[in-house]
Amino acid sequence: xxxxxxTSAATVETHKPSVEIGxxxxxxxxxxxxxxxxxxxxxxxxxxxxxxxxxxxxDFPAEIRAPAGSLPGVSGFQINFGSHEIRTPGDQxxxxxxxxxxxxxxxxxxLVEGGTIIVNEDSxxxxxxxxAGYTENPLENGSLESFRVLKTPLTSLTLEAIKAxxxxxxxxxxxxxxFALGIVYWMYDRPFDHTVNWIKSKFERNPSIVEANVAxxxxxxxxxxxxxxFTTHYSIRKANLAPGKYRNVTGNQAIAxxxxxxxxxxxxxxxxGSYPITPAxxxxxxxxxxxxxxxxxxxxxxxxxxxxxxxxxxxAGDLALxxxxxxxxxxxxxxxxxxxxxxxxxxxxxIQRGGPSTGLPTKTEQxxxxxxxxxxxxxxxxxxxxPGTPGDCFWIAIEAFRIAMRYxxxxxxxxxxxxxxxxxxxxxxxxxxIPDLCFPNATDxxxxxxxxxxxxxxxxxxxxxxxPQLEHRIGGxxxxxxxxxxxxxxxxxxxxxxxxAKKVAQITQDIPPTEIYxxxxxxxxxxxxxxTHGAITSATxxxxxxxxxxxxxxxxxxxxxxxxxxxxxxxxxxxFVAEINMGQLWTLLRSTYLIDAISINQVRGKxxxxxxxxQQVESHL
Amino acid sequence: xxxxxxxxxxxxxxxxxDFVSDQEVRxxxxxxxxxxxxxxxxxxxxxxxxxEKFVFVSGIGCSSxxxxxxxxxxxxxxxxxxxxxxTGIKLANPDLKVFVITGDGDGLxxxxxxxxxxxxxxxxxxxxxxNNRIYGLTKGQFSPTSEMGKKTxxxxxxxxxxxxxxxxxxxxxxxxxxxxxxxxxTKHLGEILERAANHRGISFVEVYxxxxxxxxxxxxxxxxxxxxxxxVLYLEDGQPMRFGKDKEKGIALRGMTxxxxxxxxxxxxxxxxxxxxxxxxxxxxxxxxxxxYPNFPVPVGVFRNVEKPEYSDLCQDQSRQAQEKExxxxxxKLLHSGxxxxxx
Ligand code: SF4
Numbered sequence: 032x033x034x035x036x037x038t039s040a041a042t043v044e045t046h047k048p049s050v051e052i053g054x055x056x057x058x059x060x061x062x063x064x065x066x067x068x069x070x071x072x073x074x075x076x077x078x079x080x081x082x083x084x085x086x087x088x089x090d091f092p093a094e095i096r097a098p099a100g101s102l103p104g105v106s107g108f109q110i111n112f113g114s115h116e117i118r119t120p121g122d123q124x125x126x127x128x129x130x131x132x133x134x135x136x137x138x139x140x141x142l143v144e145g146g147t148i149i150v151n152e153d154s155x156x157x158x159x160x161x162x163a164g165y166t167e168n169p170l171e172n173g174s175l176e177s178f179r180v181l182k183t184p185l186t187s188l189t190l191e192a193i194k195a196x197x198x199x200x201x202x203x204x205x206x207x208x209x210f211a212l213g214i215v216y217w218m219y220d221r222p223f224d225h226t227v228n229w230i231k232s233k234f235e236r237n238p239s240i241v242e243a244n245v246a247x248x249x250x251x252x253x254x255x256x257x258x259x260x261f262t263t264h265y266s267i268r269k270a271n272l273a274p275g276k277y278r279n280v281t282g283n284q285a286i287a288x289x290x291x292x293x294x295x296x297x298x299x300x301x302x303x304g305s306y307p308i309t310p311a312x313x314x315x316x317x318x319x320x321x322x323x324x325x326x327x328x329x330x331x332x333x334x335x336x337x338x339x340x341x342x343x344x345x346x347a348g349d350l351a352l353x354x355x356x357x358x359x360x361x362x363x364x365x366x367x368x369x370x371x372x373x374x375x376x377x378x379x380x381x382i383q384r385g386g387p388s389t390g391l392p393t394k395t396e397q398x399x400x401x402x403x404x405x406x407x408x409x410x411x412x413x414x415x416x417x418p419g420t421p422g423d424c425f426w427i428a429i430e431a432f433r434i435a436m437r438y439x440x441x442x443x444x445x446x447x448x449x450x451x452x453x454x455x456x457x458x459x460x461x462x463x464x465i466p467d468l469c470f471p472n473a474t475d476x477x478x479x480x481x482x483x484x485x486x487x488x489x490x491x492x493x494x495x496x497x498x499p500q501l502e503h504r505i506g507g508x509x510x511x512x513x514x515x516x517x518x519x520x521x522x523x524x525x526x527x528x529x530x531x532a533k534k535v536a537q538i539t540q541d542i543p544p545t546e547i548y549x550x551x552x553x554x555x556x557x558x559x560x561x562x563t564h565g566a567i568t569s570a571t572x573x574x575x576x577x578x579x580x581x582x583x584x585x586x587x588x589x590x591x592x593x594x595x596x597x598x599x600x601x602x603x604x605x606x607f608v609a610e611i612n613m614g615q616l617w618t619l620l621r622s623t624y625l626i627d628a629i630s631i632n633q634v635r636g637k638x639x640x641x642x643x644x645x646q647q648v649e650s651h652l
Numbered sequence: 653x654x655x656x657x658x659x660x661x662x663x664x665x666x667x668x669x670d671f672v673s674d675q676e677v678r679x680x681x682x683x684x685x686x687x688x689x690x691x692x693x694x695x696x697x698x699x700x701x702x703x704e705k706f707v708f709v710s711g712i713g714c715s716s717x718x719x720x721x722x723x724x725x726x727x728x729x730x731x732x733x734x735x736x737x738x739t740g741i742k743l744a745n746p747d748l749k750v751f752v753i754t755g756d757g758d759g760l761x762x763x764x765x766x767x768x769x770x771x772x773x774x775x776x777x778x779x780x781x782x783n784n785r786i787y788g789l790t791k792g793q794f795s796p797t798s799e800m801g802k803k804t805x806x807x808x809x810x811x812x813x814x815x816x817x818x819x820x821x822x823x824x825x826x827x828x829x830x831x832x833x834x835x836x837x838t839k840h841l842g843e844i845l846e847r848a849a850n851h852r853g854i855s856f857v858e859v860y861x862x863x864x865x866x867x868x869x870x871x872x873x874x875x876x877x878x879x880x881x882x883x884v885l886y887l888e889d890g891q892p893m894r895f896g897k898d899k900e901k902g903i904a905l906r907g908m909t910x911x912x913x914x915x916x917x918x919x920x921x922x923x924x925x926x927x928x929x930x931x932x933x934x935x936x937x938x939x940x941x942x943x944x945y946p947n948f949p950v951p952v953g954v955f956r957n958v959e960k961p962e963y964s965d966l967c968q969d970q971s972r973q974a975q976e977k978e979x980x981x982x983x984x985k986l987l988h989s990g991x992x993x994x995x996x
Contacts, residue, residue: 279990
């Protein structure tokens, strides 16, 4: 394995013992203003470039800056990295970096027994303890006895380290996250030069900030190396990933990249209509940077206009995309209905978050499945796809556009907050291996009918304005078969409702066979969809290692469902459906296949841990 | 707008009939919509644009059936949302000539938000708002332009809502072309529609439209021949504002307040306000939108007509500049951007 970026010899010779381990889970936690997301991202990228497999879970409050030192203001970033396959951000952190008492309080309960806590000792004074609701100092009252607590005066050490930069106290102490990162780099034997390069380019215009941050990072590293409290460091080898070129992507980045790829493959221009909403805004930010590709981004006045403009762009021949989260989908629903009626290609991304209503904007949930499959007036079938990993978001975006154009239909993608913000190493595909998405416009006026049908797909022609002699009118009123004229005829309505349903139902012809993890038959099958993929697969692995007859499948096509599911279900004694909602896919599968499946669910705004799945399955076996 | 054609050689030779679709028109007999449709079908051939480049987009309401009757591309969308759809169409293909047909309920009530934002962006669209001051398609409820106290099915004791003035909204939203006309004043309507269609950027036209079923006679004060000259002020660019049978009356300003003066003994034509539709400041145009019957004659014509960068042009410029500066996008490079590493 080689690396494209320089990872030369930043690691200094160290005299402390090094222990090789397979994987580790660490969590950075601090105030929202402490730069924990940035610190976590730096550690992630360094580990990814180093060659580990990784999975991350950023966890931040909905408020941009909740009161400093308060419990609601705690922001966290968890990363699981290892030399073997990593599918989840990890059930429990092995190491917690807590920048203040509130961060300790919020996170200590998650830590593994005997885990390590690195605390910023300087912040454990009366006011902060008070804000965190501690009546006494947990560093002194023995309450952390079951952990290895490494008390580090992060603030004062940082200030000492950055003296030469000339930054004042206030600015200077903001570098303490880099000091902490330096410590963790030493602990896990990672080079720091990737982060040094990043700091240099990020703060290019401000040399004293570069100097201070680099100084803090290095000081943290050497502090860990020389101070006695840090006794051991750990090495985690490169993971055995499939050969290829990799980069790190979040789900939202992957959707944006997938959309641009689909654009290039379709020979059309990409139109993205969107309105700012957590956790989908990053797709807008990402695509807005791609103007040189001819990507059109439209930040609309509201969710409705965002999809309306996208549908207009689709009518006029663009590859149209709109993205939002659950509450935004609620607003877009009427337009989704119009897209179904007018049979125009349009991809709608829902980055699900905790609901109902405003709910938990920054937390993950899978509770919009019913909304996606059923949530519109009338008989309104829409294909629904769900990616399983951040990297899969790329492929799902391409698949969504393919279905949208091939069948002339809106397509919904159900991603979620966990996939959107979480990241993983992603093997960069060969562009030539990605199939073409050429679905030409109608141009032939001879016998042109706006609602005539392709025999195989039942798609109607895509006849865009500007094409001579194809002038026609579409709209939300019921269409007469073939001509597309307004029709209130009862027979025609019945026919058209069934036709639209059939068009979507027969997309099953494009769905590849469902991959089964484990044996194709057995005692138990765990069924999942979306971002729970990693946890379910790992839980299955764990149960199988115990000798239990358990397999699992991931459903990427929620509507229509894969055609082989019935057969697969029939080969297992018990079927479990694990999801972060009250059992939505479970209900869908029960009603579709009349199977007595068992629901495994939680709605805490967090991904499943591997154990909560494995334990529940095991309890039924 | 310059008349363009595809090949640059073929003359575009279209007439009214080319724009009449094969669909049976289903408005109530006597509805003002017929007159507007007729003027539109008569006007569009004058624009010199190939028929396939026209798109009529509408929302929901009686007026919004309009696209079905135009033999062009058409999109009958959902209630209030036509400006959003039209914006998307224009951004997808800036070469198209896009009209938005809306009504007082569609454009100012359910779709008010889209209307103001579409106007402020100065998208090259011609918005025609049919103002009949009533909900027709839902059978007669008061609308945002109905006068206060209006008795309708939903307000048997009279409406307690203040009404909204479409042109004030347009001007407050920085519209670059604002005009008003009246359904049965066909010649004037045709001219105004043509000027609006030739404006580059947003053009907003309010048309007083009689709903003879649910709000008959709402505009008779301005449509009846005997009353028209006293009740309607025809705006003409660069001309003093005069009205009355013999143009014997005019509008003058006292301080910031307009007043009606008799041209003759006490006032000469020089005292009258001169209309200046291209004035960079919208103050005069706004003041004119506030003139209302019965205290004043109702102004019709072009209130405001100014140039500003157009939205789809600005969007295209940005892409072009990005390409000039950064080079054309390369997908391979994009996928490989950021930190990468190779596993062998
Ligand atoms: S209800 Fe009124 S506005 Fe509607 S078509 Fe009839 S007359 Fe015209």
